[in-house]
Amino acid sequence: MIEATALRKRYGRLVAVDGVSFKAEPGEVLGFLGPNGAGKSTTMKMIAGFLAPTEGTARVCGHDVQSDALAARRALGYLPEGAPGYAEMTPKRFLDFIADLRGLRGPLRRQRLDFVIARLNLDGVLAQSIETLSKGFKRRVGLAAAIVHDPAALILDEPTDGLDPNQKHEVRGLISELARERTLLLSTHILEEVEAVCTRAIIIAHGKILADATPAALLARSRFHNAVSLNADDSIAARAALDGMPGVSGFEQDEREQRLYVFPQGQAKLVDAVADRLRQRNVVYRGLRLEHGRLDEVFRRITTPEAKA
Numbered sequence: 001m002i003e004a005t006a007l008r009k010r011y012g013r014l015v016a017v018d019g020v021s022f023k024a025e026p027g028e029v030l031g032f033l034g035p036n037g038a039g040k041s042t043t044m045k046m047i048a049g050f051l052a053p054t055e056g057t058a059r060v061c062g063h064d065v066q067s068d069a070l071a072a073r074r075a076l077g078y079l080p081e082g083a084p085g086y087a088e089m090t091p092k093r094f095l096d097f098i099a100d101l102r103g104l105r106g107p108l109r110r111q112r113l114d115f116v117i118a119r120l121n122l123d124g125v126l127a128q129s130i131e132t133l134s135k136g137f138k139r140r141v142g143l144a145a146a147i148v149h150d151p152a153a154l155i156l157d158e159p160t161d162g163l164d165p166n167q168k169h170e171v172r173g174l175i176s177e178l179a180r181e182r183t184l185l186l187s188t189h190i191l192e193e194v195e196a197v198c199t200r201a202i203i204i205a206h207g208k209i210l211a212d213a214t215p216a217a218l219l220a221r222s223r224f225h226n227a228v229s230l231n232a233d234d235s236i237a238a239r240a241a242l243d244g245m246p247g248v249s250g251f252e253q254d255e256r257e258q259r260l261y262v263f264p265q266g267q268a269k270l271v272d273a274v275a276d277r278l279r280q281r282n283v284v285y286r287g288l289r290l291e292h293g294r295l296d297e298v299f300r301r302i303t304t305p306e307a308k309a
């Protein structure tokens with residue numbers, strides 16, 4: 001479990017984190033989303049015990065990160081932003097060093113090191129200095145270090161930042177696997193990542209939580225939620241056929257995608273009715289689908305005041 005209560009961090013006149021509270025339970029993958037400088041890393045560092053809060057408290061598996069710091073750190077794995085430090089070390093030496101710091105001994109130590117090296121496919125690079133590794137391997141070394149002591153809670157600061165699509169896919173698979181029995185908090189700028197791995201998302205801007213909901217609930221706030229979209233050879237004819245249809249509130253033509261979006265009134269579900277109507281009017285169409293919504297639009301609306309108007 002990861003719990004933050006009224007966390008606040010002030011840097012001189014700047015309030016980087018302004019009263020952040022949430023609780024994440026085992027099995028949850030909580031995504032921290034926000035524009036640059038929103039306060040995500042600062043919040044994570046305070047929970048990980050790397051930065052003292054100006055006010056408020058954080059607990060990891062019930063242990064206060066300030067007053068019960070050792071127990072809290074034992075329960076937590078933390079992947080900081082960017083590449084692991086100790087760039088001149090080899091992954092082997094680095095992971096040995098982290099295993100020592102974590103107090104791992106004997107057969108369990110061997111077993112955990114073997115596990116993370118195999119799980120993160122580090123075998124081929126164990127003897128090469130970290131600074132000479134590709135970004136993907138650097139991230140994997142960081143992840144291996146974060147999970148070597150098998151923590152019950154994990155904080156991952158932009159775990160897929162800078163990775164290629166295959167590596168992103170791989171790391172997301174690992175995140176979902178790790179999340180089964182753990183509590184996971186991760187920050188990301190990648191909205192598709194939220195839909196792919198997060199069970200819940202917190203949107204933060206200027207140090208304040210602006211939304212805390214499941215990805216599905218956030219998508220439901222999109223104006224594209226429950227819209228119907230389709231490709232029609234003659235989009236003018238398609239529009240004319242659907243104009244005035246009960247339950248339809250408007251249209252939008254996406255020229256790049258060549259798709260017509262049909263917006264519902266309220267919660268109306270239009271898929272079958274739209275398909276019937278186009279067939280009745282002999283309008284040829286392809287790829288008709290119900291839209292779930294667009295997280296990027298919801299994110300923009302929540303985090304930029306001008307988009308709210």
Ligand SMILES: Nc1ncnc2c1ncn2[C@@H]1O[C@H](COP(=O)(O)OP(=O)(O)OP(=O)(O)O)[C@@H](O)[C@H]1O
Nearest residue numbers: 011014016034035036037038039040041042043081
């Ligand atoms: N040590 C520091 N001293 C002064 N200001 C800082 C310090 N660390 C962070 N800040 C400021 O605090 C604010 C929050 O920074 P933070 O790194 O937490 O944001 P973030 O949401 O993680 O951003 P990003 O997505 O760019 O990583 C920013 O305005 C940043 O410039």
